[in-house]
Amino acid sequence: MPTYIALLRGINVSGHKQIRMAELKKSAEALGFGEVRTYLQSGNLLFSALRGDPLRHAKALSARIASDFEHEVAVLVLSAAKLDQIAGAHPLWPEQGGDAKLFHATFLFEPVSESVFKALSLPAGPGEAAVLSDQTIFLHCPHGYGRTKLNNSYFERALKVPATTRNWRTVLALNELAGGP
Numbered sequence: 001m002p003t004y005i006a007l008l009r010g011i012n013v014s015g016h017k018q019i020r021m022a023e024l025k026k027s028a029e030a031l032g033f034g035e036v037r038t039y040l041q042s043g044n045l046l047f048s049a050l051r052g053d054p055l056r057h058a059k060a061l062s063a064r065i066a067s068d069f070e071h072e073v074a075v076l077v078l079s080a081a082k083l084d085q086i087a088g089a090h091p092l093w094p095e096q097g098g099d100a101k102l103f104h105a106t107f108l109f110e111p112v113s114e115s116v117f118k119a120l121s122l123p124a125g126p127g128e129a130a131v132l133s134d135q136t137i138f139l140h141c142p143h144g145y146g147r148t149k150l151n152n153s154y155f156e157r158a159l160k161v162p163a164t165t166r167n168w169r170t171v172l173a174l175n176e177l178a179g180g181p
Helices: 021-030 054-069 080-087 114-118 152-159 168-177
Strands: 003-008 034-039 044-048 075-079 103-108 129-133 136-140 163-167
Touching: 003 054, 003 080, 003 163, 021 034, 021 044, 021 054, 034 168, 044 168, 054 075, 075 080, 080 168, 103 152, 103 168, 152 163, 163 168
Parallel strands: none
Antiparallel strands: 003 044, 003 075, 034 044, 103 136, 103 163, 129 136
């Protein structure tokens, strides 16, 4: 069965939308997903499923979370192949590697055109960069994500689409857990 990665937006952040990972795992299993695993406490879920429609899986998970936990949570589901493609494509990640905590990926829930992204007046600080590729914004934040204005809230407001951000270590770890290199 194919492997999928679900990225939940905004759970367990600053005491809001609390969901225990063991309970989230049970909810996903109740939907019939197999090999369900969670990663960290920030809403990362790996699972296998017979049918390969990430959007359908995302809607089912979001509805189940609303039913089980009474939280409205946006869910983005990626195939393992798609995550592997993203993990190998960070245009700002140096070939020799780097400090993964300074790199991030903002996953957009809807497509955004390159022209719309390029029209933004990015509030980038010194050395910061953001590059759009497909539905992912790759970030380099040399002063830390907590200090940048290129954060999830900024991109959601500016692009008018929901988004969720993961640090690069998490992206690489999820890719490895999903069977990537």
